[in-house]
Amino acid sequence: MGGRLTRQQLEVRANDVRIDIIRMLERAGSGHSAGPLGLADLMTTLYFDIMNIDPKNPEMKDRDIFMMSNGHCVPVQYAVMAERGFFPKEELMTLRQLGSRLQGHPERTKLPGLENTSGPLGCGISQGAGYAYSLQYLDNDRKRWVYVVTGDGELNEGNIWEAMMFAGKYKLSQLIVFVDRNNIQIDGPTEVVMPLEDLAAKWRSFGWHVQEIDGHNIESIQDAVGMAKAIENRPSVIITHTIPGKHVDFMEYDYKWHGVAPNHDQAREALNELRTMKGKIKGEHE
Amino acid sequence: MAKYDFNKNILSDTPDVEPTRAGFGRGFKALGETHPNVIGLCADLTESVQMHLFADAYPERFVEVGIAEQNLVTLGSGFARAGKIPFVASYAAFNPGRNWEQIKTTAALNELPVKIVGAHSGVTTGPDGATHQMLEDIAMMRVMPNMVVVCPGDSVEAEKATKAMADYDSACYLRLAREKTPIFSTESSPFEIGKAYVLSEGKDVTIVSTGILTPYALRAVRLLEKKGISAEVVHAPTIKPFDEETVLKSLKKTGRIVTVEDAQVAGGLGGVVAELLGDKFPAPLLRIGMNDRYGESGAPLELIKHFGFDENGIAEKVVDFAKSRPQYKPGF
Numbered sequence: 001m002g003g004r005l006t007r008q009q010l011e012v013r014a015n016d017v018r019i020d021i022i023r024m025l026e027r028a029g030s031g032h033s034a035g036p037l038g039l040a041d042l043m044t045t046l047y048f049d050i051m052n053i054d055p056k057n058p059e060m061k062d063r064d065i066f067m068m069s070n071g072h073c074v075p076v077q078y079a080v081m082a083e084r085g086f087f088p089k090e091e092l093m094t095l096r097q098l099g100s101r102l103q104g105h106p107e108r109t110k111l112p113g114l115e116n117t118s119g120p121l122g123c124g125i126s127q128g129a130g131y132a133y134s135l136q137y138l139d140n141d142r143k144r145w146v147y148v149v150t151g152d153g154e155l156n157e158g159n160i161w162e163a164m165m166f167a168g169k170y171k172l173s174q175l176i177v178f179v180d181r182n183n184i185q186i187d188g189p190t191e192v193v194m195p196l197e198d199l200a201a202k203w204r205s206f207g208w209h210v211q212e213i214d215g216h217n218i219e220s221i222q223d224a225v226g227m228a229k230a231i232e233n234r235p236s237v238i239i240t241h242t243i244p245g246k247h248v249d250f251m252e253y254d255y256k257w258h259g260v261a262p263n264h265d266q267a268r269e270a271l272n273e274l275r276t277m278k279g280k281i282k283g284e285h286e
Numbered sequence: 287m288a289k290y291d292f293n294k295n296i297l298s299d300t301p302d303v304e305p306t307r308a309g310f311g312r313g314f315k316a317l318g319e320t321h322p323n324v325i326g327l328c329a330d331l332t333e334s335v336q337m338h339l340f341a342d343a344y345p346e347r348f349v350e351v352g353i354a355e356q357n358l359v360t361l362g363s364g365f366a367r368a369g370k371i372p373f374v375a376s377y378a379a380f381n382p383g384r385n386w387e388q389i390k391t392t393a394a395l396n397e398l399p400v401k402i403v404g405a406h407s408g409v410t411t412g413p414d415g416a417t418h419q420m421l422e423d424i425a426m427m428r429v430m431p432n433m434v435v436v437c438p439g440d441s442v443e444a445e446k447a448t449k450a451m452a453d454y455d456s457a458c459y460l461r462l463a464r465e466k467t468p469i470f471s472t473e474s475s476p477f478e479i480g481k482a483y484v485l486s487e488g489k490d491v492t493i494v495s496t497g498i499l500t501p502y503a504l505r506a507v508r509l510l511e512k513k514g515i516s517a518e519v520v521h522a523p524t525i526k527p528f529d530e531e532t533v534l535k536s537l538k539k540t541g542r543i544v545t546v547e548d549a550q551v552a553g554g555l556g557g558v559v560a561e562l563l564g565d566k567f568p569a570p571l572l573r574i575g576m577n578d579r580y581g582e583s584g585a586p587l588e589l590i591k592h593f594g595f596d597e598n599g600i601a602e603k604v605v606d607f608a609k610s611r612p613q614y615k616p617g618f
Contacts, residue, residue, distance in 0.1 A: 109397045117396035123360045130364020162357035
């Protein structure tokens with residue numbers, strides 16, 4: 001990549017990622033729609049703008065680390081990785097199929113560029129914390145960052161709070177966690193299933209630096225990461241407010257789309273909406 | 287086959303004794319010197335699992351995790367991804383008792399060399415009772431792909447097993463016990479992950495044993511001799527990968543087999559051998575160990591006797607077994 005992408009370019013990339021997600025899920029016939037669409041802006045910004053990574057050398061020594069804790073959202077990670085050049089985009093269409101490197105939930109050993117294996121919820125912050133502790137205390141390597149994305153429903157898991165205590169105690173300042181705050185989980189709204197609020201206060205009381213941002217505003221994402229990196233002696237959490245199903249009208253805010261893939265007609269409708277960026281640009285097939 | 291080198295006191299009335307966890311403590315501290323990438327994580331039981339020797343010598347490589355076994359192993363996964371060899375320790379009842387799924391997903395499926403150390407396994411945990419006497423761990427760990435399972439027979443072997451695990455590029459489970467138990471091996475006895483050892487040769491029955499009951503199985507040989515039974519004792523400290531070759535070789539000679547373990551026989555060593563017999567050599571089998579029940583409070587050695595795991599209990603059951611079940615001869 002020559003130089004940094006502009007915010008407009010990042011937005012277009014995120015839109016491409018959303019198109020990939022719809023196409024992958026339609027082909028797979030199963031999988032989660034809402035979460036991946038909601039995370040497209042954050043993931044695009046991380047992979048195209050923020051993280052020090054090399055798609056041609058996924059094990060690069062001084063790379064930043066990304067771990068997705070809510071593994072069911074991995075379609076967005078696959079799509080971003082393909083857009084970034086980790087593997088050919090055609091391979092996205094193998095998602096969830098026999099023999100594919102793109103497993104239904106991410107498996108590190110299957111696909112170069114993945115840093116963890118996840119799916120069963122609650123494990124990602126700990127895995128990130130172990131890595132961040134190594135960098136900070138064992139390797140004295142203060143130039144690398146560990147990014148973790150976790151869901152909000154996932155915060156029901158006890159493992160999460162164990163990890164929060166740990167990272168707070170050891171002041172893991174190279175650990176930056178994004179909570180995908182989309183307010184839904186499988187059985188309904190998070191505040192009905194198992195209330196999380198006052199979520200910021202909870203993190204703060206565990207010794208974390210807390211920010212809250214609009215997860216669809218790329219500038220906010222960039223600024224928040226800049227701030228998180230500047231905070232020393234504390235781990236950082238960025239509560240990232242997202243809209244589940246973002247940019248596909250009939251999926252937005254509808255928790256029924258949490259764990260479902262679009263059928264052919266639904267995918268066509270979604271793709272039409274995305275390809276025109278809601279009418280902002282002319283669709284290629286219109 | 288080279289003769290196994292014994293501790294000379296093993297058959298005396300006062301054998302040398304030490305807990306297997308002490309051997310782990312020594313071995314782990316030694317790894318601190320030889321393996322700069324080895325780190326220790328513990329869940330608020332550092333001295334109890336004998337990790338304090340390492341923690342005192344290498345404080346910068348010891349990480350206190352608090353009473354949080356799920357975090358313990360998932361942190362371990364992160365450390366391993368960062369190039370470390372983490373030993374994550376607690377009581378077996380909680381590690382792997384409480385965090386099995388995390389071990390599966392983030393260590394075993396993830397193919398990272400996280401070393402799970404479960405201390406205080408088996409009934410010799412004693413007065414703490416059934417909640418803390420982990421008996422299901424062999425079964426639950428051996429069904430996991432990419433997982434090595436080792437149950438050292440004494441403290442000397444536990445030290446060797448600890449060191450061997452650091453160099454074994456896989457997730458591993460090390461099963462330790464709390465109580466002092468007899469030491470039958472010596473510094474020069476062989477130990478290799480995946481190998482079983484014939485400790486005592488015989489022709490009428492094979493006794494294959496794992497973990498801290500092996501010295502009792504060995505001591506039962508003399509009692510069996512008095513009853514006219516020549517028993518061959520095979521010590522199998524590695525449950526997985528299991529040394530089928532050594533056990534089958536012995537079995538083809540004796541034609542019947544007894545398993546001995548301080549664990550549930552269902553899925554434990556008893557399960558391993560039952561599967562082997564079903565697959566390859568259908569000889570009569572007696573499984574000594576826990577039979578679908580929990581332990582209970584009591585003094586450690588008292589419990590070993592109570593459940594028939596001592597030399598008398600083992601010998602008595604083997605005598606009955608030998609009387610009632612003829613040796614299997616292929617072709618009959």
